[in-house]
Amino acid sequence: MGKSLLHTPEGVRDIYGEEYARKLFIEHKLHETIRLYGYRDIQTPTFEFFDVYSREIGTTPSSQLYKFFDKEGNTLSLRPDFTPSCARCAAKYFMDETGPIRLTYSGNTFLNTSSLQGKRGEVTQMGAELMMEPSVEADAEMICLVADALKNCGLTDFQITVGEVEYFKGICAQAGLDGEVELRLRDFISAKNYFGAQELLEQQKVRKDQAKVLLRLADMVLGASDLTEAARLAQNDRSLWAVERLEELYRVLQQYGTDKYVSFDLGLLSKYNYYTGVIFKGYTYGVGDAIVTGGRYDSLLSCFGKKGPAIGFMVVVDDLLEALTRQGLAPSLREDGALALYEEGAFPGALRYAQEQRAKGVCVELSPVKDRAEAVRFAAGRKGKQAFFFPAKEAPQRL
């Protein structure tokens, strides 16, 4: 026992003190922004039936879920993300609702990732979902909300990359690729692995011109950021429609004034298979991967028995905090309030002071000390607080 109990399992850790204060602060800032857009809080359970996150729903691979059983033998799983839960809630509680539903959530999510890769098994996500609203204005609202929330947290240098899954799916359908091949190709394209994609397309004997368009999505250099060019290359209605949607989206983003943070990449695809339309990721310096991911998932609600479009995003709060810290932008939080340190026998006076101050809304930390010297040491460890020493025999002194 003893020392061996001090460790946490791999992938999880304690967050405390100043770091946690900063984390709470940015959570507050994010929430404040999301609330300004009219989103209402929802709390979903930490674990759900495994089927809520199953392969059909298209979320995290089963091997990365924490699974366990309840007393009746049902398989349960800790949530890897919130979106399926929110969709389930919407289907359950808003079954007859036809107008827009705006939800926001915040909480910890769990992934059983491979060991010793330095990946966290538990992170805090905050996000928002806008359901039953198919318009391009809804897409724009999500992206602008992300930009506003990041700015409100103090981030200045960030980039939101926007894609449209339908563009890719349209070309795959035209090329007659089956689901399994499409999934593999999606992995190659999202990893920008040009050679992998090329090999796969050759194996599948995809027509040259169609292969060229697909390969371009995986090509970082030529890229697929120019919408006019993308429209020219696409030769099917689905893909063309996707490009039109992005062009419309761009016009709305201009009205919001968020266009300068946004760039397009039609090769942007997600590992979550439930995305059906516009998808986006937010990037900034200091962390190795996107800190924001989001997109449209128009068919997910129907998995739970309610038909309707939806779009959402989530911020990985821990990554955002890390990025802010590395960029020197972390909020510097000054401790405020007062310290009331009393010698033996001076408790009544110190308590009276503490209660008066607390009634006024000032935070007071009340603690016994041996003598003045100890009080001074104590106060030195609580910089930014007003320290008062209550000696046994004399009047209180400010330190």
Next chain:
Amino acid sequence: MDEKRYLTFALTKGRLAGKTLSLLEQIGISCEEMREPGSRRLVFVNEAQRLKFFLAKGPDVPTYVEYGAADIGVTGKDELLEEGRRVYEVLDLGFGKCRMCVCGPARAKELLLHHEMIRVATKYPVIAKDYFYNKKHQTVDIIKLNGSVELGPIVGLSDVIVDIVETGSTLRENGLEVLEEICPLSARMIVNRVSMQMETERIKRLILELRRLLAEEA
């Protein structure tokens, strides 16, 4: 931004690093400090071009790049397959060419034709497992070794090995041969996902120039 950010390269210690530097020099990117013999420094800087370079073990290069400790990395395809890190694989640099193979004594060929269980010694357990489980559908017992993998079949630790083959001379000297080829390998350039979004112009220019150069050489 007032001051241009450093672009950091993680290179694989040894032959690959030398070849990568020569290639980069041809497109006007150099690092004099790195050419100094006997230097014990770990990080080398080219202040004028705002570049940093460091050397790492091959399997660690994708790790540095995934976490953004390096924006760009150069390492073998074998390490990328084995590590499975989430990075953009943007260029085949064409050098460091070799093959990942199943090797063993000639009589072991027979063992690969059936689905019976065999023992495989390798430095690359992920690649070996993927090949036998997902491509050949053969049950195998994988033994991870850290070097001189050829010893496996010779001393009777394993039936076959999965290893990199360049010329095949070590194999031949020890009475082993290539039984099956898993995939061709070569040096690859990888890029961090965030760097690609945030430093798009600089990195794109670099890749374009390298691509042009490689096309000329080919």
